[in-house]
Amino acid sequence: MSRIAWDLPGYQFLVRMVAEGGAAAAQQVFDEVAGEVFQLMVHTVGHALVEALEFWTDEQITRVLGILGAASPSKIVAAATNHAGSNILQTLVGKITGQQGHVESFTRTLAGVRVSGVLSMIEDMDGSHLILKCLDTFSAKQNLVHVVSFDPPFPSVI
Structure with missing residues (x-):
């Protein structure tokens, strides 16, 4: 079934299904x-x-978060800096709001891209929209994971 998701008629069939x-x-x-x-x-x-x-469902979101968490930093950055990928990730951020475990999983995944990945996301229009969505949606404490989890520490921009 996953093979037919790659072309328009297949996609239309699956959506209709x-x-x-x-x-x-x-x-x-x-x-x-x-x-x-x-x-x-x-x-x-x-x-x-x-x-x-x-x-x-909550179970499906948990599974997607597991897939995201197991992905390489380059895949996370590639999805975040792709227009469609960023939109999907922003939708996911909206769906997990208020679910502490899900938010922690997502923020850990983003922190895993390290400084260079976050900088790539910030410099990209779509990636920066995802970062802003996180800052607007999650609490300051939840967003702090992005800063304190970096190794090496986030460089000073001043």
Whole structure:
């Protein structure tokens, strides 16, 4: 099923399947494509399928956060600096607001990209939107993870 998510007719078929089949169909599609979530997030057509699965359950969000957490820093930065990928990550930030464990997992993942990754995100329009979404959405304490987790310490910009 994940192979058909990469082209427009396949994407349309999967979205129709989810719309007509409800939660069970959404779970089936999610199970099939979850392992390729990064590739789909930044793909010209595939990102639309990830966006269409907007009613992810708490279990699905936990699974996506696990996939994000296991990804290399370069994949995180690539998704964050891609227009569609950044939008999906910003949507995820909105969905996890108020769920302490999810927020900690997400902020740990972002902190894992280190200084160079965060600087790349800040310098990129889409990446900076994700950073701003985190700053606007999460508490100061939750956002502090971004600063204190860096190794080496974040350089002075003054």
